[in-house]
Each structure stands twice: as structure tokens, then as C-alpha cells.
Amino acid sequence: MARVGVEKLLERLLGVKGPRVRGARFEPRGVVVEVRPPLRKSRCGVCGRPCPRYDSCPPRPWRHLALGRTAFWLSYAPRRVECREHGVRVEQVPWAAHDSHFTRKFEEMVAWLAQRMDKSATCRLMAINWRTVGTIVERVVAERLDAQRLEGLYIIGVDELSHRRHHQYLSVVVDHLKSRVVWMGEGKGEGTLHGFFDKLGPGRTQALTHVTQDLNAAFSKVVKQRAPQAVQVFGRFHVQKLANETLDEVRRGEVRDVSGTQSAAAVKKSRWALLKNPWNLTLRQGEKLREVQRLNRRLYRAYLLKESLAKGMDYRQLARASEHLDSWSRWASRSRLKPFVRLAKTVRKHKQGIVAYNQTGLSNGVVEGLNNKIRLVMRRAYGFRNTAALKAMVFLCCGGLVLNPPLPGIA
Ligand SMILES: [Zn+2]
Incomplete structure (x- = not known):
């Protein structure tokens, strides 16, 4: 030739x-x-x-x-x-x-794979190490992230997530309507969220209608101060999470109290049977639950309280949701289970925000899906050199980035 x-x-x-x-x-x-x-x-x-x-x-x-x-x-x-x-x-x-x-095509391919594949597969296929993946992802995200992502925000969610084995925090803001991450700040609490509102500026802040958030976060105060017109919403995802944590607290207390008695066996290894949705239980977990019902009434009561609070979140009508929360709070405060008495107080205090979830029209599946995805991606980003690479990875996978690598095919 x-x-x-x-x-x-x-x-x-x-x-x-x-x-x-x-x-x-x-x-x-x-x-x-x-x-x-x-x-x-x-x-x-x-x-x-x-x-x-x-x-x-x-x-x-x-x-x-x-x-x-x-x-x-x-x-x-x-x-x-x-x-x-x-x-x-x-x-x-x-x-x-x-x-x-690396060439741009190589980097685009690495980023595309990192969006979809696990760590070892990406490294093996491209013959690079995971830290290099982090550096490449940082570069691709810096070039390709939607610069308009803070425009047109109406319903947002704020959350704080721990990383590096729970020593450090990232505060994350998501656009619920577009289901993507739009902002991240290192740290947690008031100061960090102020950073977001500073960046957003007064004009765009005015347009916010709802802010979903954690029930016990310091965020509430900042949102009230910076975006007073926005309805503060305590997402169903957060209410359920809190109910699960409360139930687990009761379970741990019971493990301590009943050790050596007959009901100790029932409490043992009951964690997943109690926390899972009833329709997802395996046969053995179902049996476990019935054992708890027979042998430890306090723990079973806690289970019913958790289930009932979750069920109350299904009501689409405001009045019924509100009614359910009231009767739930009365039941919980009489339950003689300290953690649930405390939860009842929290629920009463934030009732407006909890029922407001109905008004947003958000689907819990979508909200929870994005939340879980962010957590998974953060776990996958262990081993990156710095927080900047971790943030870039979250933007890459949850920021709505569309990549166009040269994939094999017939041209
Ligand atoms: Zn120059």
C-alpha cells in the first residue's frame, strides 16, 4: 500500500x-x-x-x-x-x-464508562488506575457541566451526606423537576447552605416555590431567612428514614434489655425483617416478624408505628393526610416507647411541612432514586485523590451530563 x-x-x-x-x-x-x-x-x-x-x-x-x-x-x-x-x-x-x-476521545470514553460501570471494570477496560479516572472526570465535568443549571429552579431539595467513612460532609442541592444535582458544597449546616444562596442570588432565589429537606437539619433556619416565600417540605423520603431510625433505636434498646430472656431470640437478627417494606419480605423474614409479634410486644408496637407513619404518607388529600398525622402523633406519644414519643414531637412540630409534600406532586420513587444514586456514586468515588474529584464524579453521574464517546458501531 x-x-x-x-x-x-x-x-x-x-x-x-x-x-x-x-x-x-x-x-x-x-x-x-x-x-x-x-x-x-x-x-x-x-x-x-x-x-x-x-x-x-x-x-x-x-x-x-x-x-x-x-x-x-x-x-x-x-x-x-x-x-x-x-x-x-x-x-x-x-x-x-x-x-x-490523554486525547479528548479517550477522556470522553473514560467518563462515559465511569457514569455506567463499576470501578474495576472501567480501570481494566481502559488500562488506567482509579485516581487517573478521578482526574479525567474532573476535567470532563469542568468542560461539559451545564452552566445554566442554576436557572429556572422551582422545587429544590437540600441534603447533607457524609463521605470518607463519615468524617466529612457534602451538602447537595438537587433540582427535583429535572431530577439532577445542581450544586455541592463542602461541609454541612447553616454556613454551607448560605454559600448556595449567595451563588444563586436574590433573583433566582425569589423563584423557588418549595424546598424539600431533612426534618432535623439546621437548613430550616437558612431557608426561612433566605427564601421566606418557599414552602419548606419534609419529603416523604426523609420522614420514612426517620421512622426507620427510630424503630432501630427501639430494637437496639430491646436487645440490651431482654438479653437472657425468651424474647431475646426473637429480637436477634430482626433488623431487616422490621425495616423492609412488608411486601418485600422473604419467607424467613416474614416468620421472624411473626416471632417478634408473639414474643416482644414493645418492638412489634414500634414496628406498627413505623408502618402506620409510612402509610399516612400515601394520602393524596391534604385533609386526610393531616388527620392521619394527628392520630398517629397521639398514638406514638402514648406508646411508652421513648424514641417514638420523641418522634411524635418532631412530627407535630413539622406537620405543615410534611403534608406539604402532597402539594409538590413529586413522586417519592424519583426523589428517593436520585438520593440513593448520589450515595452510591459517593461510595464508588472512594480512593479519589480529593473532594474536587468526588464532587466531579457526583456531577458526572447525577448532574444530567450527556456524553458522546466514539462507541463501536457501523458508521
Ligand atoms: Zn494564555
Whole structure:
């Protein structure tokens, strides 16, 4: 085959717009393709402004997508330029981001896989380590995240999540209508949420109609202060979570109190049978529940209270929901179960916010789905170098980012 033919073939195979292929060679690490940018004018790698040339660097490789088992590398000796603003920098190349050792197509593929696949599969397929995935995700998200994501917010949710084995917190704001994460701040509590409202500004804050949040968060105060027109909503997801935690507190208390008695066996290993929705129980868990019912009436009462509160969240009519909450609170405060007496107080105090959930028309499944997804992604991001990479990963997977990697197929 003529030499020109091979070069055209390579250009086509690489699928990278811009570089002109000048030659290729086999090396132990794969095929190294020598390229050069199509335009001779040099530009600053940081800002892209045309700049005078300063000197040149030795050739360097950029990792490109592999073809089958053959790795491809682009090789080019970039020039250095002198930018008025950034000083002496390596020039911009059309196939890669500044300071990256990978081509854009490679990075887009890595990010697309990281959105969908687990850690080890992504690393194995692309032959890079997980920290590098973090760095790539940061770069792709910085370039591609929707800059308009804070526009047109009406119903938002605020939440704080712990990461790094519960030592640090991230505060997360989601757009419920578009079901995506729009803001994240390090830390928790009032100060962090003020940071969000500062960024949002008074105009866009005015447009908020509902804010869903945790029942016992310090967020309530900030929302009242910064967005007084917005209805504070305690999402069903949060109410259920609190009911589950309260039930578990009773269970732990019972484990301590009944040890050595007959009902100890019933309490033992009952956690999942009690916390799961009744229609999801396995046969054995069902039996466990009946055992609890027979042998530990206090714990079974706590179970019924949890179920009843969850059921009350199903009412679509405000009046009925409100009525149910009232009678539930009366029952809970007479239950002689301290944790539930406390929960009854909380429910009474936040009743308006709990029934307001009906007005939002939000589906619990969607809200809870996004919440769970954020938690899963945060767990997957363990091992990233820093919080910036963790945040980028959450934006990548839950920020509504649409990527377009060069997938195999018939063109
Ligand atoms: Zn510059």
C-alpha cells in the first residue's frame, strides 16, 4: 500500500479531528502515530489566544483509544509559546485538553464508562488506575457541566451526606423537576447552605416555590431567612428514614434489655425483617416478624408505628393526610416507647411541612432514586485523590451530563 494510503487510513482510524498523520511505528507499548496540528499558528494552551513561539519541547505521547488489543499513542513535539496573560506555556493541541496525557476521545470514553460501570471494570477496560479516572472526570465535568443549571429552579431539595467513612460532609442541592444535582458544597449546616444562596442570588432565589429537606437539619433556619416565600417540605423520603431510625433505636434498646430472656431470640437478627417494606419480605423474614409479634410486644408496637407513619404518607388529600398525622402523633406519644414519643414531637412540630409534600406532586420513587444514586456514586468515588474529584464524579453521574464517546458501531 502506498504511504499516503496508510496515513489516510490511520487518520481515519484515530477518528481525531485535527492532527495530520506523518508516520507510525510499532513499539512494545503499542502503535505510536506521529502527528502535527493542521494549523501552524501557535496558541496558548490555557486560553487559546494566538501567541508568539518561545521554543520547542521534546516529543511527548498522548494516550488514545485502543483498537482491539493494540494501544494507540499520538506523538508530537509541542512548541512553547509566550502568552501575555499566562507566560511561557505549552501550546494548545486540538486533540487533547491542556496538561492532559490523554486525547479528548479517550477522556470522553473514560467518563462515559465511569457514569455506567463499576470501578474495576472501567480501570481494566481502559488500562488506567482509579485516581487517573478521578482526574479525567474532573476535567470532563469542568468542560461539559451545564452552566445554566442554576436557572429556572422551582422545587429544590437540600441534603447533607457524609463521605470518607463519615468524617466529612457534602451538602447537595438537587433540582427535583429535572431530577439532577445542581450544586455541592463542602461541609454541612447553616454556613454551607448560605454559600448556595449567595451563588444563586436574590433573583433566582425569589423563584423557588418549595424546598424539600431533612426534618432535623439546621437548613430550616437558612431557608426561612433566605427564601421566606418557599414552602419548606419534609419529603416523604426523609420522614420514612426517620421512622426507620427510630424503630432501630427501639430494637437496639430491646436487645440490651431482654438479653437472657425468651424474647431475646426473637429480637436477634430482626433488623431487616422490621425495616423492609412488608411486601418485600422473604419467607424467613416474614416468620421472624411473626416471632417478634408473639414474643416482644414493645418492638412489634414500634414496628406498627413505623408502618402506620409510612402509610399516612400515601394520602393524596391534604385533609386526610393531616388527620392521619394527628392520630398517629397521639398514638406514638402514648406508646411508652421513648424514641417514638420523641418522634411524635418532631412530627407535630413539622406537620405543615410534611403534608406539604402532597402539594409538590413529586413522586417519592424519583426523589428517593436520585438520593440513593448520589450515595452510591459517593461510595464508588472512594480512593479519589480529593473532594474536587468526588464532587466531579457526583456531577458526572447525577448532574444530567450527556456524553458522546466514539462507541463501536457501523458508521
Ligand atoms: Zn494564555
